[in-house]
Amino acid sequence: MTQFGKPISLIHNFTTKSGKAITLGTGTGTKWQWLKKGRPEDEQHTLHQDLVDQLVLALENGYNHIDTAEVYTTHPEVAAAVKQSGIKREDVFITTKYNPGFRTFVAASKSPTEFIDIALKELQTDYVDLFLIHSPFFGEVISHGQTIESAWKELIDAKKSGKVREIGVSNFAVPHIEKAIKVSESKEYQPKVNQIEFHPYLQNQTKDILKFAKENDILIEAYGPLTPLFRIKKDGKEVDDHPLKPVLAKLSEKYGKTDSQILLRYTLQKGILPITTSSKVERIRQSLDIYNFEISKEDVEEIESVGASYPFRGFFDEEFKDFD
Numbered sequence: 001m002t003q004f005g006k007p008i009s010l011i012h013n014f015t016t017k018s019g020k021a022i023t024l025g026t027g028t029g030t031k032w033q034w035l036k037k038g039r040p041e042d043e044q045h046t047l048h049q050d051l052v053d054q055l056v057l058a059l060e061n062g063y064n065h066i067d068t069a070e071v072y073t074t075h076p077e078v079a080a081a082v083k084q085s086g087i088k089r090e091d092v093f094i095t096t097k098y099n100p101g102f103r104t105f106v107a108a109s110k111s112p113t114e115f116i117d118i119a120l121k122e123l124q125t126d127y128v129d130l131f132l133i134h135s136p137f138f139g140e141v142i143s144h145g146q147t148i149e150s151a152w153k154e155l156i157d158a159k160k161s162g163k164v165r166e167i168g169v170s171n172f173a174v175p176h177i178e179k180a181i182k183v184s185e186s187k188e189y190q191p192k193v194n195q196i197e198f199h200p201y202l203q204n205q206t207k208d209i210l211k212f213a214k215e216n217d218i219l220i221e222a223y224g225p226l227t228p229l230f231r232i233k234k235d236g237k238e239v240d241d242h243p244l245k246p247v248l249a250k251l252s253e254k255y256g257k258t259d260s261q262i263l264l265r266y267t268l269q270k271g272i273l274p275i276t277t278s279s280k281v282e283r284i285r286q287s288l289d290i291y292n293f294e295i296s297k298e299d300v301e302e303i304e305s306v307g308a309s310y311p312f313r314g315f316f317d318e319e320f321k322d323f324d
């Protein structure tokens, strides 16, 4: 199957330690992080069994890529799920993220170096596959005076030590990535991934970010890829009649796929790796069943032009207010 001539499997060359190409990622943030934080203090450290079960379901149904983060407090669930699934650690790709400290979140570890040691213990492993800085929004106090440059140097050290296999960033705009690149001693130590919000209603989280990523061999991972299906709000109110709805309905019918499969396949065809999640086995299976069809160039163009007519940002709207 091709992406207009290029095999879709070649949009990235990330593999598990055992050498298997990684699938879409399954997330442990969004609703899970709030559920955990909403618990009484004495229960906050007990496992969220629903999440463990959901991750096991995802692993059993073909996912080999799990996304977690310091702020989600979901490392223990990830560890339990990998163990319970019986799948070997080296066959699973685990991403975690250092919290630089910003409005919505709990205090960060003192430094990425301190964080990675805590993460390895909580994840019950001696390496993570991908280590990201969660955002460029460093709260001076919360993140103990760290900057993009100081944090990036520590990610480089973590890679050199073998505690992490690859390093990257999340929610970074071009000027932020340039700061990390500036303190990278060689291409090997530059950001390899930028995980950002991406869907037809937000085709560039920040100015020129897709173009820059392509030029610098940075894989874009998309969080919120299904946003048009359920997250659209205007003036604080949920909106159900946005312009992509009829387009997705038409394309679902044409390709014999669900609207979520159309959105995930569209994301892949843009050369972007989706991070998605579902608690429902049918949806988990459907989300991986997107390699046996191709959305035509004209239909991709329609998704994009209709999407661009209705800009919507689901995450970090405050922080990105001053960006164009």
Ligand SMILES: NC(=O)C1=CN([C@@H]2O[C@H](COP(=O)(O)OP(=O)(O)OC[C@H]3O[C@@H](n4cnc5c(N)ncnc54)[C@H](OP(=O)(O)O)[C@@H]3O)[C@@H](O)[C@H]2O)C=CC1
Pocket (backbone or CB within 6 Å): 026, 027, 028, 029, 030, 031, 067, 068, 134, 170, 171, 195, 196, 223, 224, 225, 226, 227, 229, 230, 258, 259, 260, 275, 276, 277, 278, 279, 280, 283, 315
């Ligand atoms: N780096 C960052 O700053 C961020 C990272 N993330 C990461 O990305 C992960 C995924 O993000 P998220 O926004 O949840 O991803 P998605 O856009 O894929 O949304 C997932 C949600 O969609 C629902 N869903 C799945 N299929 C359908 C369908 N066919 N119709 C309607 N709803 C559907 C699921 O509900 P159900 O269970 O009912 O199927 C689930 O709640 C997070 O868990 C986190 O790991 C997320 C946000 C920010």
Ligand SMILES: O=C1Nc2ccccc2C1=O
Pocket (backbone or CB within 6 Å): 028, 029, 030, 031, 033, 069, 104, 315, 316
């Ligand atoms: O998973 C996430 N859900 C979020 C909601 C708001 C800001 C960041 C995030 C995440 O990383």
